[in-house]
Amino acid sequence: MPSRSASIKTCRKLYLRGLLCDNGRNRTGKGVASQRISGPLLDRVDLHLDVPAVDHRELTRQDHGGEEGSAAVRARVIAARRIQQERFANSRGTPTNAAMSPRQLRRFCGLDSRGQWLLEQAMLQKNFSARAHDRILKVARTLADLRALERIDEECLLEAIAYRSLDRPL
DSSP states (O other), X not given: OOOOOOOOOOOHHHHXXXXXXXXXXXXXXXXXXXXXXXHHHHTTOSOBOOOOOOOHHHHHOSOOTTOOOHHHHHHHHHHHHHHHHHHXXXXXXXXXXXXXXXXXXXXXXXXXXXXXXXXXXXXXXXXXXXXXXXXXXXXXXXXXXXXXXXXXXXXXXXXXXXXXXXXXXX
């Protein structure tokens, strides 16, 4: 399955005219991005990120204070891909977590009782679709792989849920 990406750029004119707050929301409190894309289309995107403008001082700063470098991130990604290759070695047509079938999802994305409760609460409070449910589990499994965890822990699940922030109004 090819990876898909999309982006929504907030109109700079809105920001300059003071119609848009610093957090990317208009004065009514609704996210601009969520008003400009249909729910069913947004439902098919795995990760929703709100990326604020970067301050000039941050761009020119020399000290990056303990941030993980590109080489370290690359090593973690390669290790996670290796974990996925081993996991799906006997599965035709499933190269990564994103391509998991419903049966594989149940097998490889099991949650403990606390995780099940957290996901249930997110589904109820944010009115997520069944498609969003499966995508949350796939992203949580990938986050666990990036941390070399055998099972999806609470932190990975909550991060995956947070990546659905544009799905429904917060």
